[in-house]
Amino acid sequence: MRAVLQRVSRASVSVAGKEREAIANGLLVLLAAGREDTEKDVAWMADKIVGLRIFEDELGKMNLSVKDVHAEMIVVSQFTLYGDCRKGRRPSFVRAMEPDRAALLCDMFAQRVQAAGVRCGTGEFGAYMAVALVNDGPVTLLIDSAVPRRSGTGGFGDGS
Numbered sequence: 001m002r003a004v005l006q007r008v009s010r011a012s013v014s015v016a017g018k019e020r021e022a023i024a025n026g027l028l029v030l031l032a033a034g035r036e037d038t039e040k041d042v043a044w045m046a047d048k049i050v051g052l053r054i055f056e057d058e059l060g061k062m063n064l065s066v067k068d069v070h071a072e073m074i075v076v077s078q079f080t081l082y083g084d085c086r087k088g089r090r091p092s093f094v095r096a097m098e099p100d101r102a103a104l105l106c107d108m109f110a111q112r113v114q115a116a117g118v119r120c121g122t123g124e125f126g127a128y129m130a131v132a133l134v135n136d137g138p139v140t141l142l143i144d145s146a147v148p149r150r151s152g153t154g155g156f157g158d159g160s
Contacts, residue, residue, distance in 0.1 A: 001146075013121075013122075020121070023072040024072070025136075037146075053068075054066075055068065074121050075113070079099075
């Protein structure tokens with residue numbers, strides 16, 4: 001799975017001109033599932049993001065998680081995170097998971113975040129969405145669940 005994570009002071013997602021979700025302080029997560037992703041990737045990604053210490057403590061250091069600051073999250077599916085632009089002028093999306101399976105994994109991600117105690121709204125999978133945000137910091141991070149498996153550091157089952 002891939003995610004673009006943005007710490008926001010506010011964010012919203014609208015479908016067909018109607019606001020579907022809105023949050024104040026929290027995280028906007030653009031999320032995509034790749035062809036090889038499994039429930040293990042979902043669990044790793046959700047746990048990583050919920051526990052990621054990217055909110056400032058009383059000393060101004062990024063030392064608190066979304067859960068620590070009682071913030072909320074909006075998750076927006078975005079298969080284009082798997083767009084490969086290395087060749088030609090049109091992105092290739094062959095590494096993105098097919099829509100039916102990807103929708104299930106994105107739903108599982110949001111459910112796992114909710115189960116961890118973080119209110120988590122979503123966009124509408126496959127719909128044309130308008131996303132608005134005010135990036136706080138700015139803080140924007142890229143996370144890929146496959147990197148720990150390939151690198152041999154961090155990742156599944158080792159407590160990271």
